[in-house]
Amino acid sequence: MSTSTIVLVVLLIALIGFVLGKRRGEAIARSQTGKLHSRAVYHGSYVFAFAALPALLLLAAWLIVSPVLIAMETRGGVPADSTVPPSLSLNIVGSLSNAVRVLPEDERRDVASMTIDQLVPLLERRGVSTVSGAEDWMVPVADRQARHEDLSRLLMSAASILLAIAGTVFALSRLRLRLKARNQVEQVVKVFLIAASSIAVLTTVGIVSSMLFESLDFFSRVSPLDFFFGTVWEPRFAAAGSEASGQFGLVPLLFGTIYIAFIAMLFAVPIGLFAAIYMAEYASNATRSVVKPLLEVLAGIPTIVYGFFALITVGPFLRDVSAQLNGLVTGDYSAFIQAQSVLTAGLVMGIMLIPFVSSLSDDIITAVPRILRDGSLGLGATKSETVKRVVLPAALPGIVSALLLTASRAIGETMIVVLAAGIAPNITLNPFEAMTTVTIKIVSQLTGDLDFTSPQSLVAFALGITLFFITLCLNIFALYIVRKYREQYE
Incomplete structure (x- = not known):
């Protein structure tokens, strides 16, 4: 019986217990003098809790402990003179144990005495391919592991279901007129x-x-000073017997990350903020009901789609436009904006961030009490003056917090900058050139055939913890702004 089936059976028993408990609570209320301490629905919930919780907790503990015990027993069956590494041996044994389960019981009975050459034809007739590198000693070990797993699954199913039934019976027997079921x-x-x-x-x-x-x-392995203040990024560790090692300067990556996020915020903040002011203060209810959902559709688009948009449309468009402008001015039709550049990534990321800015700012502006607007208008101020001098100052702490949270989102963005910003770790103020970011290098360090236990993967963890603390500081600062400058209204 699968885990999901066991959970469904336990929940079904608990649901039946809920119905029985509720009916028993109603019957107690009718048959005895006095008033129930708790309503009948709480009696049903009381039975449901006793039926479901112990059984599900036992199931969770069994799923955690049983594989560990079986793996320990299997590891003990690995011979000391095996030519296969222990970790690989356990993987092969696990694959064989899954394979022998497809055999009928009459054939599976003899598996423990078979060699690997005898087992392979049986499995191939059943359409099951075996893992290469298996040895003869693995066959009985795999059969024993499969039988232990099957027995564990059977006992787990029986224990969970019986415990659910026992919990139901026990809870039903405890139902009384003054039972504090609600508590x-x-x-x-x-x-x-x-x-x-x-x-x-x-x-x-x-x-x-x-x-x-x-x-x-x-x-x-690497000096923190070289990492945090170095200006060259060439990540490689020295090979055995060699003193040559790379350079792990974070400054180019951090500069590119902040620069691209700045361009994105420069584009997203005015548009998103003006859109929020329009929807909160000027738009009619009918217009707002259409514009706000359409604007927030941008937040539901996957970032990889934005990356494709930047790579296929925005980047080539900016490159072609720059080539035409350069040709009109100098006669040289070479492009001065690269297809993969800070500007491309910043513009597309800014489009992605617009709904974050507008939605958060709209909620904050809408939360400003109506009495402030009415008081300003009653004193003779125009609509625009009221928005500029009353509403926005009142909502400013919340808006600043929303912008800081949006900046955290921009700094942590990956897919757009991977496709639109390039991979060159440059330090330049020219937004028309390619740059790279921390997230791009994290992706590059953890992709490919690189072993996660190798020193090269450690670079990604150092970059990740740095990015984590940057976004954490931004979030803490946003909370500080809100708490310090938040206005209290009655």
Whole structure:
């Protein structure tokens, strides 16, 4: 029985328990004098919790512990004189254990005594291909692993379902007139809410820890001063017996990241902010109901599509326009804007950021109390003066926070800059040339045939932790702005 099937069966039993518990609560209320401490629906929820939670927790623990125990037992079956590396041996044994499951029971009974040459024809007749490099000792080990996994799956299914049934029966037997079912159900909900919030915190801690430890390994090989203040990016580690090593200067990558994000914000902020002011202050309800959803459609477009748009349309267009302008002025029709450039990436990223700026700013401007607008208009100010001198100053802390959050989104963008900005780690103020960013180099360091345990992959972790702290600082600063300058209105 698959895991999803077990979960569905447990939830079905719990649902039946909910119905029975609710009906029993109603019956208790009718048959006994006095008032139920909790409504009948809480009695049903009480039974549901006792039926579902212990069974699902047991299922989760079984799924975590059982593979570890089976892997330990399988690892003990690897002979010491095997010519195959241990990690590869376990992978091959795992593939063989999955393959032997397709055999009928009468053939599978003899698998433990077979050699690999005897097993392969049986599997091929069933249309199953085996992994190359398998040895004879792997066949009985794989058969034993498969049987252990099947037995574990059977016991897990039976234990989970029986525990769900036992929980249902136990909870039904505890239903009483004055049972504080509501209090206990609310405690369960509270635990779930705490667990949900803890998952977010623990996930953040896990992400930071995974990057931090690898980054510390990187900085044990490369000086932090050379990394944070170096101006040349040629990432390579010295080979064994060689003293030649690369240069890991972060400055070109960080400069390109900030420069492209600046161009994008320079394009997105005016358009997004003006669009927000129009929708919040000037547009009719009918116009707003059409314009706002259409504008926010841009936020739903995948960034890889924006990257294709930049690579195929915007980049060549800017290059051709620059060539024509250069030809009209100097007679030389060579383009002074490269197809992959800071300007191309910045413009397309700015288009992507427009809905972030406009939607956040629109919500913030709309939240400004109506009484401020009415007071300004009542004193004789025009609509534009009210917006400029009353509404925008009141909404300014929130708008600044929205812009900082949008800047964090721009700094962390990957797919657009991969396709539109180029890969050259330059330090230049010319927006018509190609540059690269931190995210591009993270992608390049972790793609291809590179082993994740090799020193070359450590570069990506150092870049990742740097980018993480930059965006974290921007988010903290945005929260500081909001809390310090937020206006309180009654």
